[in-house]
Amino acid sequence: MQKISQNFFDLFGIPESFTVDLELIGEKYRDLQAKFHPDRFAHADEQEKLAAVQQSSYLNEAFDTLVSPIKRAAYILTLHNLDIEHVDQSELGMDLLMEQMQLREALDGLSKDESAMMELSKLKTEVTGKLQQKQQSFSLDIDKGKLSMAKKRFYEMQFLTKLLKEIEINEEQRLGY
Amino acid sequence: MSLLQISEPGFESPVSTHRLAVGIDLGTTNSLVATGCGGRVEILPDLDGEYLLPSVVQYRKGSPPVVGEKAKAAAVADPENTVISVKRLLGKSATEIKNSDTVGRYRLDPSRDEKAPALLTANGSRDPVQVSADILKALIARAEDFLKGKLEGAVITVPAYFNDAQRQQTRDAARLAGLKVLRLLNEPTAAAVAYGLDSKDQGNVVVFDLGGGTFDVSLLSLTKGVFQVLATGGDTALGGDDFDNVLAEWLSLQVFGGKKLDLGEQSKLLHYANQIKHQLSDLESVELSYADWSGRLSHDQFSTLCEDLINRTIKTCRRVLRDASKSVGDIDNIVMVGGATRMPAIRAAVTQYFGKPPLTHIDPDRAVAIGAGVQAEILIGNKAANNFLLLDVNPLSLGIESMGELVEKIIPRNTTIPVARAQEFTTFKHGQTAMKLHVVQGERELVSDCRSLAHFELRGIPPMVAGAAKVRVTFQVDADGLLSVIAEECSTGQTAEIQVKPSYGLDADSIEQMLKLSHEHAQEDMELRALKEAQLEASQLMEAIDAAIEVDGGLLTKEEARVISSAITELKQALDKESSGRIHEQTEKLNKVSSEFAARRMDLHIGKGLRGESIDAVDQSNK
Numbered sequence: 001m002q003k004i005s006q007n008f009f010d011l012f013g014i015p016e017s018f019t020v021d022l023e024l025i026g027e028k029y030r031d032l033q034a035k036f037h038p039d040r041f042a043h044a045d046e047q048e049k050l051a052a053v054q055q056s057s058y059l060n061e062a063f064d065t066l067v068s069p070i071k072r073a074a075y076i077l078t079l080h081n082l083d084i085e086h087v088d089q090s091e092l093g094m095d096l097l098m099e100q101m102q103l104r105e106a107l108d109g110l111s112k113d114e115s116a117m118m119e120l121s122k123l124k125t126e127v128t129g130k131l132q133q134k135q136q137s138f139s140l141d142i143d144k145g146k147l148s149m150a151k152k153r154f155y156e157m158q159f160l161t162k163l164l165k166e167i168e169i170n171e172e173q174r175l176g177y
Numbered sequence: 178m179s180l181l182q183i184s185e186p187g188f189e190s191p192v193s194t195h196r197l198a199v200g201i202d203l204g205t206t207n208s209l210v211a212t213g214c215g216g217r218v219e220i221l222p223d224l225d226g227e228y229l230l231p232s233v234v235q236y237r238k239g240s241p242p243v244v245g246e247k248a249k250a251a252a253v254a255d256p257e258n259t260v261i262s263v264k265r266l267l268g269k270s271a272t273e274i275k276n277s278d279t280v281g282r283y284r285l286d287p288s289r290d291e292k293a294p295a296l297l298t299a300n301g302s303r304d305p306v307q308v309s310a311d312i313l314k315a316l317i318a319r320a321e322d323f324l325k326g327k328l329e330g331a332v333i334t335v336p337a338y339f340n341d342a343q344r345q346q347t348r349d350a351a352r353l354a355g356l357k358v359l360r361l362l363n364e365p366t367a368a369a370v371a372y373g374l375d376s377k378d379q380g381n382v383v384v385f386d387l388g389g390g391t392f393d394v395s396l397l398s399l400t401k402g403v404f405q406v407l408a409t410g411g412d413t414a415l416g417g418d419d420f421d422n423v424l425a426e427w428l429s430l431q432v433f434g435g436k437k438l439d440l441g442e443q444s445k446l447l448h449y450a451n452q453i454k455h456q457l458s459d460l461e462s463v464e465l466s467y468a469d470w471s472g473r474l475s476h477d478q479f480s481t482l483c484e485d486l487i488n489r490t491i492k493t494c495r496r497v498l499r500d501a502s503k504s505v506g507d508i509d510n511i512v513m514v515g516g517a518t519r520m521p522a523i524r525a526a527v528t529q530y531f532g533k534p535p536l537t538h539i540d541p542d543r544a545v546a547i548g549a550g551v552q553a554e555i556l557i558g559n560k561a562a563n564n565f566l567l568l569d570v571n572p573l574s575l576g577i578e579s580m581g582e583l584v585e586k587i588i589p590r591n592t593t594i595p596v597a598r599a600q601e602f603t604t605f606k607h608g609q610t611a612m613k614l615h616v617v618q619g620e621r622e623l624v625s626d627c628r629s630l631a632h633f634e635l636r637g638i639p640p641m642v643a644g645a646a647k648v649r650v651t652f653q654v655d656a657d658g659l660l661s662v663i664a665e666e667c668s669t670g671q672t673a674e675i676q677v678k679p680s681y682g683l684d685a686d687s688i689e690q691m692l693k694l695s696h697e698h699a700q701e702d703m704e705l706r707a708l709k710e711a712q713l714e715a716s717q718l719m720e721a722i723d724a725a726i727e728v729d730g731g732l733l734t735k736e737e738a739r740v741i742s743s744a745i746t747e748l749k750q751a752l753d754k755e756s757s758g759r760i761h762e763q764t765e766k767l768n769k770v771s772s773e774f775a776a777r778r779m780d781l782h783i784g785k786g787l788r789g790e791s792i793d794a795v796d797q798s799n800k
Contacts, residue, residue, distance in 0.1 A: 026400070030400060030401065030403045030405075030564070030566070033403070033566055033568065034403070034562075034564050034566050037566055037568075037656070038595060038655065038656040039360065039552075039555070039556060039562075039566065039567065039656060040562065042330070042359045042360065042556035042557070042558075043330070043359075043556070043557065043558065053595045053653065053655050053656065054597065054653075056595045056656070057595045057596050057597040057653065058597070060592075060593045060594070060595065060596050061596070061597070063593075064592070064593070172499070175495075177492075177495065177496055177499065
């Protein structure tokens with residue numbers, strides 16, 4: 001039986017790396033859930049049922065973390081005992097801050113109606129491209145053991161991911177969701 | 178009528194190793210119950226061969242509730258005491274019920290709490306949980322009569338979009354009806370299972386479920402027997418009933434010129450509107466005649482009247498696709514569920530949006546119950562699960578109230594369940610030993626715009642300096658979508674005591690109380706039955722002895738006859754007292770004092786039989 005504290009990568013039986021095979025993770029996830037989901041314990045006693053709920057929850061958390069690039073990156077850093085909650089301004093660098101400000105100004109400057117959809121889409125493509133670059137760098141840095149570099153990449157990824165989310169919310173507002 | 182006659186061919190009665198479990202679709206308008214039989218899952222009919230049980234309950238003074246078709250028929254004549262669409266009332270406050278009840282159908286008990294409303298009926302106050310339990314009891318009775326055994330569990334379906342309070346109340350209703358819930362299953366997931374039965378489909382399926390009172394859209398990904406919900410959305414205040422209402426309003430304007438109508442007239446008009454809606458599913462246009470008014474309504478006119486409602490359904494589809502990061506082209510199949518999807522206008526709108534026609538080959542009224550029946554069979558262990566698994570999501574974000582009445586999201590919507598998320602809190606005063614948490618559900622930023630779920634009070638935090646105590650609160654949502662909260666003080670490992678006050682409906686104590694009452698009633702019922710049985714046994718014995726004395730009274734001495742006769746008198750007295758225990762006692766006594774007599778009769782008749790005379794002849798000769 002899996003341990004609730006088991007490393008997510010070990011849980012899925014895959015090597016600890018930022019580069020992952022999403023299809024393989026999906027397969028392993030479904031196999032494990034088929035064993036541990038509370039539905040498999042529908043007529044077990046309360047104790048076993050509760051254990052199944054906890055194990056299945058842990059499995060869901062592991063899957064959710066591993067399939068999301070930003071959560072996966074954060075998880076890898078915490079496995080290396082890096083504190084990602086507390087940010088030292090000096091770790092971020094001026095270049096990152098400048099770029100962020102520019103992108104945000106671009107987003108805020110767009111008109112508030114549907115006419116901005118094209119611009120939003122362009123901005124989205126730009127930010128997505130930047131994010132992919134940062135992810136590649138993060139992967140390389142981690143593999144080479146350059147942890148402080150990786151941590152800086154992570155913050156960059158975090159900024160870009162948040163920005164992407166905001167762009168999407170902007171799209172939704174204009175589409176009247 | 179024999180029950181077996183109305184079953185379909187190939188429908189075998191269950192074998193003894195089979196454990197009895199059912200799937201229940203507890204619908205706004207109609208409810209169904211399904212079970213596995215002979216390797217298939219079938220909807221169980223009532224004695225008249227009807228599959229749909231109208232979710233209508235009539236309460237009359239001093240008599241048991243009337244559920245189903247009869248209650249539905251009574252809804253027009255006795256609207257005050259007949260509860261329809263009770264599912265819409267689950268998890269609602271009195272104000273919410275009043276606001277949504279435009280025709281003034283529900284009479285609320287003014288003595289009840291705003292957050293735990295009940296309806297006034299001729300048989301006292303009934304809250305939505307009790308009414309739902311009465312519907313469940315009717316379904317349980319149908320299933321147990323049919324299967325000739327006690328149910329061991331049930332899967333009950335709920336709209337995917339049901340919040341925690343609505344789910345909790347559905348579970349409470351099952352408890353009150355004495356039913357073990359194996360799982361609360363989301364209706365669209367159940368429907369997808371029903372459609373996925375014969376096919377080894379892989380891909381993305383959208384389930385469009387427009388029931389009587391609720392609307393759900395779910396997007397599922399099917400992979401090797403695993404049905405994983407990617408996103409779900411909906412509107413718990415949109416359903417087929419709304420189309421009736423729109424039509425009834427239009428009719429009211431045509432027939433009465435917008436004059437205010439009494440409840441009886443409104444019920445009649447609504448009933449008529451419902452008929453017209455059904456006719457328009459098959460006909461291009463319908464001749465209308467109501468009172469002394471007549472007119473005509475075409476299908477296109479009806480579609481125009483309902484345009485806003487239809488647009489709302491498509492808007493939800495867009496939202497769900499976006500939440501799942503899918504586009505229309507990624508969708509392999511669309512499944513239609515719920516009676517209201519029979520409306521051609523709905524089918525046309527769905528076909529237009531997705532660019533392909535939806536699947537409709539399973540009766541939209543039955544798909545959910547069949548899916549629930551399949552899941553019940555698997556959960557109870559009658560059917561091998563193999564890789565079959567249903568992974569649902571929580572439909573609404575769960576959060577807690579933070580500073581400035583803002584919501585801090587803990588578990589975002591569309592997270593696969595079960596899920597646990599922990600959050601650490603600290604004390605802000607020296608020696609603080611208690612903490613309050615307010616849990617809300619919803620997507621909005623402000624607490625007031627979300628739905629309050631419960632207030633949690635943590636006590637027994639060890640007194641420390643401000644900020645030193647760290648309380649780790651774990652929010653756990655189980656596979657039914659129900660929330661529980663566990664709190665632990667991190668530095669000492671001490672579990673904090675949690676008091677839960679649900680914001681809607683009844684708290685655990687009230688439910689316990691209701692359960693106790695229903696158990697007491699069950700006790701009364703059992704006693705009544707024991708009495709009836711004892712009375713029957715006693716009178717049968719007395720009749721037999723009377724008849725025997727008439728025939729063979731000569732076999733008894735005077736003293737013996739006196740003893741038997743006095744035992745009969747005592748038994749009659751016991752019968753007047755209506756106590757099953759005493760009746761039993763006296764019956765036993767009479768049995769004992771008359772046993773010698775019975776033995777002598779036996780000898781006599783056997784003796785006569787041996788001499789070649791039949792017992793009949795002996796009887797004749799003695800007359």
